[in-house]
Amino acid sequence: MNDRSSLDEFAGGPGLLGPPHAPRGREEGTRAALIAFGSTVIFIVVALWAILSSDAWPAVQKQFFNWDHFVAVFPEVLGGFWLDIKMFLFAEVVILVFSLMIAMIRSLRGPAFFPLRALAIIFIDLIRGIPVILLILLLGFGVPALQLPGVPKSALFWGLTALIISYSAYTAEVYRAGIESVHESQRMSARSLGLTQGQALRYVIVPQAIRNVIPALLNGFVSLQKDVALVLILGIREAVREADIYAASTFNYTGYIAAALLFLLVSVPVARFTDWYTERDRRKKQSVST
Amino acid sequence: MTTPKLEIGGVWKAFGDKEVLRDVDLVVDHHEVVCMIGSSGSGKSTLLKCVNLLVPIDDGTILLDGADITAAGVNQNQVREAMGIVFQSFNLFPHMNVLDNITLSPRKVHGVARAEAEEKAKGLLERFGLSEKVVEYPDRLSGGEQQRVAVIRALATEPDLMLFDEVTSALDPELVAEVLDVIRGLKDMGMTMVIATHEMGFARDVADQVCFLDQGRILEHGPPKQIFSTPQEPRTQQFLQRIIDAGRL
Numbered sequence: 132m133n134d135r136s137s138l139d140e141f142a143g144g145p146g147l148l149g150p151p152h153a154p155r156g157r158e159e160g161t162r163a164a165l166i167a168f169g170s171t172v173i174f175i176v177v178a179l180w181a182i183l184s185s186d187a188w189p190a191v192q193k194q195f196f197n198w199d200h201f202v203a204v205f206p207e208v209l210g211g212f213w214l215d216i217k218m219f220l221f222a223e224v225v226i227l228v229f230s231l232m233i234a235m236i237r238s239l240r241g242p243a244f245f246p247l248r249a250l251a252i253i254f255i256d257l258i259r260g261i262p263v264i265l266l267i268l269l270l271g272f273g274v275p276a277l278q279l280p281g282v283p284k285s286a287l288f289w290g291l292t293a294l295i296i297s298y299s300a301y302t303a304e305v306y307r308a309g310i311e312s313v314h315e316s317q318r319m320s321a322r323s324l325g326l327t328q329g330q331a332l333r334y335v336i337v338p339q340a341i342r343n344v345i346p347a348l349l350n351g352f353v354s355l356q357k358d359v360a361l362v363l364i365l366g367i368r369e370a371v372r373e374a375d376i377y378a379a380s381t382f383n384y385t386g387y388i389a390a391a392l393l394f395l396l397v398s399v400p401v402a403r404f405t406d407w408y409t410e411r412d413r414r415k416k417q418s419v420s421t
Numbered sequence: 422m423t424t425p426k427l428e429i430g431g432v433w434k435a436f437g438d439k440e441v442l443r444d445v446d447l448v449v450d451h452h453e454v455v456c457m458i459g460s461s462g463s464g465k466s467t468l469l470k471c472v473n474l475l476v477p478i479d480d481g482t483i484l485l486d487g488a489d490i491t492a493a494g495v496n497q498n499q500v501r502e503a504m505g506i507v508f509q510s511f512n513l514f515p516h517m518n519v520l521d522n523i524t525l526s527p528r529k530v531h532g533v534a535r536a537e538a539e540e541k542a543k544g545l546l547e548r549f550g551l552s553e554k555v556v557e558y559p560d561r562l563s564g565g566e567q568q569r570v571a572v573i574r575a576l577a578t579e580p581d582l583m584l585f586d587e588v589t590s591a592l593d594p595e596l597v598a599e600v601l602d603v604i605r606g607l608k609d610m611g612m613t614m615v616i617a618t619h620e621m622g623f624a625r626d627v628a629d630q631v632c633f634l635d636q637g638r639i640l641e642h643g644p645p646k647q648i649f650s651t652p653q654e655p656r657t658q659q660f661l662q663r664i665i666d667a668g669r670l
Contacts, residue, residue: 316508316510316512317512317514319470319475319508319512320506320508320512320514320571321514322475322501323473323475323501323505323506323575324501324505324525324526324530324574324575324578325498325499325501325502325526325530325531325578326498326525326526326529326530327498330529330530334525334529335514335525338516339514339515339516342516
């Protein structure tokens with residue numbers, strides 16, 4: 132309050148800056164914004180100075196940030212990135228459906244469903260225990276080598292399958308957490324109305340569960356959107372692989388920067404959206420509980 | 422002699438080491454209203470959940486219209502379809518509006534067409550003074566309204582036995598009456614009901630038979646006049662005395 136009264140004096144007496152309480156919030160908001168902006172600018176300047184003043188910077192700049200190379204490699208990388216996007220969209224849809232099925236199976240109760248539950252748990256444990264990259268290698272190189280009749284031999288097919296299987300195991304656990312977050316009384320009242328276990332899950336539990344885990348699912352989107360690049364290990368020409376090929380022939384790595392920029396272009400908006408949605412959801416829940 | 426609507430014989434139930442029902446016998450005739458009273462933890466709720474097959478019993482039999490519903494191989498869903506249960510905490514489905522809450526079971530379990538189910542639901546809502554709430558979501562309703570919707574939801578499948586599990590315990594005092602009135606209305610329609618309640622005045626008014634439960638046993642049962650005026654068991658007298666001291670009777 133002290134600086135407030137001195138401000139008032141400075142401004143020619145109380146009242147000239149407006150009523151003492153109402154605008155204070157706005158004033159402080161502006162001040163906070165200025166501080167945030169100032170400290171951000173200072174941080175960026177210091178960081179840039181530290182990088183640019185390094186002795187090795189000119190060499191790194193030539194190797195990674197070369198405009199001519201950027202222009203030359205960009206169309207290839209962009210073409211590869213389009214494949215990344217297509218793989219991501221296709222895999223995500225399959226994952227969302229497949230993992231929900233696994234989670235629902237895992238949530239069934241009663242001794243009759245034991246074998247199904249056990250299968251779901253074994254699947255989740257096994258798949259989550261293997262590194263994604265290893266799964267891609269095993270399926271991508273292993274299955275086509277078996278030369279089974281009627282089984283696809285495309286590396287793309289098996290690379291995507293590996294990603295889908297791996298992400299489904301994780302996403303199933305996300306769904307399961309959501310299913311368990313719905314209060315037991317909801318299941319009980321659904322069952323008391325004569326609904327079967329499956330109907331109770333489908334109409335009562337799962338719709339509420341999904342609502343509860345949307346932020347976690349969106350988080351998985353961001354993760355998968357980048358991890359599709361892992362199929363490059365099978366020689367699939369997506370964005371990073373294209374940059375790789377360019378680097379191998381020119382010894383210039385600007386293609387990697389181009390690929391990184393493209394990935395950022397998609398993942399940052401999704402991440403921002405996730406934050407926005409989570410915050411909105413949190414507020415909504417708070418307003419209900421009060 | 423006709424078969425009673427519900428016949429509970431020698432039912433035992435334990436959760437771990439804790440015995441919550443000990444050799445419970447109870448016969449409910451057609452169109453009879455039975456109120457169960459007793460302190461919290463005496464087994465009233467558990468008994469209702471056993472009848473609805475939400476909690477499996479350890480021993481004994483439960484006959485519905487003379488058929489043993491706890492025997493192996495009984496289709497639990499079919500048994501539940503024949504009775505309605507309303508819980509203390511309403512348990513409406515928060516992601517559905519009032520109409521969808523009510524029509525879910527008729528449509529999905531009983532295969533009633535949507536238009537028909539909705540028409541019937543609206544009729545029920547109108548009868549219980551809720552016709553303006555058809556498209557509201559549960560979180561926009563008062564506790565009393567939510568509980569009345571829960572009763573209608575249980576009625577929508579046309580059960581001929583209704584179970585009430587302390588349905589007014591979670592309500593603000595001024596909202597209790599509107600829910601109890603609904604139950605009185607059902608009595609007038611001839612519904613067979615088993616009601617666990619802490620509302621002694623209501624139990625005295627509405628019950629044909631009152632059971633006093635204590636530590637998992639039915640210590641005493643009889644017409645309300647007998648239980649409330651001349652209780653025989655010391656435990657019953659003690660329980661009722663405490664209620665009277667608290668000004669609740």
